Amino acid sequence: MKVVCTLRVNGEPHEIAIPPHWTLLEALRYELGLTGSKQGCDKGDCGACTVIVDGRPELSCLTLALGAEGRDVRTVEGLATPQGLHPLQDCFDLNGAAQCGFCTPGILMSAAALLEHNPSPTREEIKQALAGNLCRCTGYTKILDAVEQAAARLREARP
DSSP states (O other): OOEEEEEEETTEEEEEEEOTTOBHHHIIIIISOOOOSOOOSSSSSSOTTEEEETTEEEETTTSBGGGGTTSEEEOGGGTSBTTBOOHHHHHHHHHTOOSSOSSHHHHHHHHHHHHHHOSSOOHHHHHHHTTTOOOSSSOSHHHHHHHHHHHHHHHHHOO
16 A cells, blocks of 8 residues: 655655655665665664755655655765755765765765754764764765865855
């Protein structure tokens, strides 16, 4: 049995028919083709599936798709604009903050949510915001550097 679900993802409405038990991650990846959010642990431990829902980071592997109806969902595919990469994406590239890249989308989304609410986070606040995102490759230093650099760029760009 499938149910109709309307999701607003990256500013666009999508009406999809899904099994009622599907998670937001499954709907994003398998119905909408948005594969940036990674399917890692499927139990909320790794953070690779992090998306922003109504301005807050959420683990899409633990969120039912039907629970996201009527809410604003933003995925890593929604970070860049027609003008170019989001400063976080550019700074991750410049700082070598992504190695294998599997965790990167989730970390970018957690960091984006932080910077939207706190444009001048301390290094400790960045660590706290990213505490739910695991990376097995980088050792985190370059990730923290990239988030700090992106925060500075975003502050400079504000009128």
